[in-house]
Amino acid sequence: MTKLDAKIPEGSLAEKWTKYRSSVPLVNPANKRSLEIVIVGSGLAGASAAASLAELGYKVKVFCFQDSPRRAHSIAAQGGINAAKNYQNDGDSVYRLFYDTIKGGDYRAREANVHRLAEVSGNIIDQCVAQGVPFAREYGGLLSNRSFGGTQVQRTFYAAGQTGQQLLLGAYSSLQRQVGMGNVKMYTRHEMLDVVTIDGKARGIIARDSVTGALERHFGHAVLLCTGGYGNVFYLSTNAMGSNVTAAWKAHKKGAFFANPCYTQIHPTCIPVSGDHQSKLTLMSESLRNDGRIWVPKKQNDTRKANEIPEDERDYYLERRYPAFGNLVPRDIASRAAKERCDAGYGVGASKMAVYLDYAAAIVRYGKGEANKNNMHNPSDEEIQAMGKAVVKEKYGNLFDMYKQITGEDPYEVPMRIYPAVHYTMGGLWVDYNLMTTVPGLYALGEANFSDHGANRLGASALMQGLADGYFVIPYTIGNYLASEIRTPAMSTDSEDFVAAEKAVRDRLETLMNIKGSKPVDYFHKRLGKIMWDECGMARSEKGLKASIKEIQALQKEFWSDVKIPGEIDNLNPELEKAGRVADFLELGELMCIDALDRNESCGGHFRTEYQTEDGEALRDDENYAYVAAWEYEKQSKFKLHKEELKYENIKIAQRSYK
Amino acid sequence: MEGHLNLTLKIWRQKNASVAGKFETYQVSGISTDMSFLEMIDVLNNRLIEEGDDPVAFDHDCREGICGMCSMYINGRPHGPNRGVTTCQLHMRSFQDGETITVEPWRASAFPVIKDLVVNRSAFDRIIAAGGFVSVNTGNAQDANNLPIPKEDADDAFAAAACIGCGACVAACKNASAMLFTSAKISQLALLPQGKVEAAKRAEAMVAQMDEEGFGACSNTGACEAECPKGISLENIARMNREYFSATFSSK
């Protein structure tokens, strides 16, 4: 446990970052030109870090597995980005954003990091606007805000339902500017397959060119992993198909501790699975819960169509259980409640693993409102329906269209079927205040690290964190390390360590190709996903977790003896890429279960069935579990726990209640 | 509701950039109408793997219509028969039982085939690198609300910025022109005060890069606009033309 020093600066919470910035060692411009930085991943964190560091004068190389840095999965974020601008004059402040984030994270995040995040949040909006990001605006020409879950102020900036896209394209354009100027060398269709460490420090990576299959060695004085989350360990998630844990996992095996792997966010409103063929899940924005009512039939295994079930035979279970917040309870609570109903046999649809999100009441309510506005005294039901649907279309039209596209059902006529789905992972590589992992010179930014969201992330905070890390944190904190590296010349990649690392990667790829078993990669991935979803998903239990650790270990063996990978090692081979990723997911899944088993409490996205209140709510144990669980890799299936105690000096810990 | 289809697929197979490709015909059966087009290809691929064949390589990632990675020229149209959707959002209920579906890669000299249905679209990145940005270093920015922007301009800029860079415009165009893509970025930044400072330089540089990459000229057929999954308008091309002509005839 001596290893875990978070390096939090001294001083009062509000002064830490300011003081740090004023005292952190600097690297002079001439020296920056000879310092090389490898960045893996080109999402919000990676692209913003690459652009900012290249602007400072560092020599930067960026790697992404997609065909362009613009494809990174940050692009799919819908809702918005939080910032403590207080443009709405509604009482927002840096402290409030800090407080909401700590509380939303169920008191499992580090105070100093979260406060810094809140401090730089405003700069992010300024920077993005300067880049030409077309945020939504009011008629006066100033920026518009909306509210999001878990807060009482309006601090979310947005660009329709495509905020992530616009922010990423902003960061991407800054990155491409540096590429055009020759300050960044971009490697697309390249997958990082190992970190190279020399004398205990990260000194580069081994990457595979996906098109030719060639392995490449790349040196860097520092290596930044901006490789996103690992939600795809569940096979089905709202993540992109290519999102993976490989970079983080390789770093983990090279000595970087993995923190809080069991903290996963399950988003309550997603389009449910329609069959075995399903390859991914699609999120329906949280905003739909503002007007929709969630229900299931009161009768088990009710096979009637939704519209045939009379009002008094419907169970609006969220309104019943949480009268104060009703359908607007936080994500983790809404998700668990849906699962509880479906498990008890009240689910709807062909799979019985869905609940209804019903707009019928909202349509009537809006229709009547319109009738009043238009001075119609005796509107017919048809008129009310037509006017109500028009209002709903204006507010949620694109989401309704997307639902119809995917399911073939018209949500204006029949209630939508929704079910929770894996969405975000709060856990990740353990990093200190500098965003450095336990391997010197190796950093983790954005969703890839564990730092800011505790056990549950608030809506519109992921974009904020990714860009904060890349634009405003790493440019300062990396100097702290690189200032002592200015005497280190660029190293040859022909050194023993590089050669050995490349050989290990090649051996592993060849081993995979040579298994020549009988089952495609997806077969194993689906099985892993099912274990994880059933036992390490929305509800976890000691018995289930113990059993699944065994199951996963057996599955690992089966994978390494029976996977079938077609094609060639030296050609574009998506199956080979997938196999490597699934092999890492199989190991990560095991660690997630171990972590979930260790945490004998329920908090945020982690719900242990043994630890709940009498009415089924999460029961935290602050006395024994107010720590970050950072796992050290020792050998296959053997991980050592290190604890970073969380001290709350500025916030009073309290129990969450939404009743 | 859910039905099942039996289909004949004619898919372009090409091992790599340096060898010639050809069409292969595959039969797939029991395809659920609830599947997306890519999930249908997944089914085919898993079968090919089990039979010991090389699966069909295709680009895809987010599968929710926003990353722009999926492509495929399906039955003579980029992203298939429906307007306003990417291939990943195209569902099998849009096809008939017994139908023959021809699947080709994007065809353009600027988008060389890498393997099967995978093409190299890095030309788009180079066009952006030539000028598709505002030259503002991190930390240079003033307060965001110091710069009021008329809502209409912000909305128009957003509509142009919604481009996902998939390349359907190039694939649809008879000249393999990238004008819709290039103009969307030029337009977005020309509409905003932040972008006006460099507007002239940007237009000249991006058009020059676009030409260098080997994209064709515009015949104003409107095919790009019709096939764009994000509904990027031809007005952007007109705006690009204005920007370019005023730049090239007035620059020093």
Next chain:
Amino acid sequence: MAWLAKSFNSSLGKKLLMAITGLFLISFLIVHCGLNATIFLNDGGVAFNEGAEFMAHNPIIRTMEIVLFGGLLLHIFDGLRLWLDNKKKRPVAYAVIDGAANSKWYSRSMGLLGTLLLLFLIMHLKHFWYFSRLTNDLTESHTLYNEMQVVFQSPIVVIVYVLGCISLGYHLLHGFQSAFQTLGWNHPKYTPTIKAIGAIYSIVIAALFAAMPVAFYFNLIQ
């Protein structure tokens, strides 16, 4: 002047040249069609011959004729250049193309329509321009009007002329609005009007021109 060549050699510059010369030819067609339409006055060609006489001897018109040929040649040269360039941009053709799903056939066929028009134009110039400018056959007793009467006695010539006019109509239907788009004149308020005027113009010009040989052939005018 290198910048000018560079500007007109860019993909956008080539289109600009196409649009400017196209609009110039469109304006010429109004004059040409307007003058020729005087035959429908059915005055035995008196008004028409007066107009033709004026056009033949006015120094400004004579100068413009050179400009016109210059514009025409540029339009043809630029069109051929674009066609050759664009052809190279897709070396491997699609096996299946559903062009009708996203565009009009005549928008995609401007090169073909232009080539048909060029062939027609060669014949047309031979019939009338060559006759009136480069031979001594034009006399007071055999006017240009009389020559039209002679030429349009052949049913084959009449059919070719009508087909040429149909090509012209479709070429204009796309070309008119396309020129405005290329010049950057696309605006939600004005574009629908431009398109409507373009459509009316194309139909009226093509129909009037086509009516001329038909009218002569069937002796509808004297």
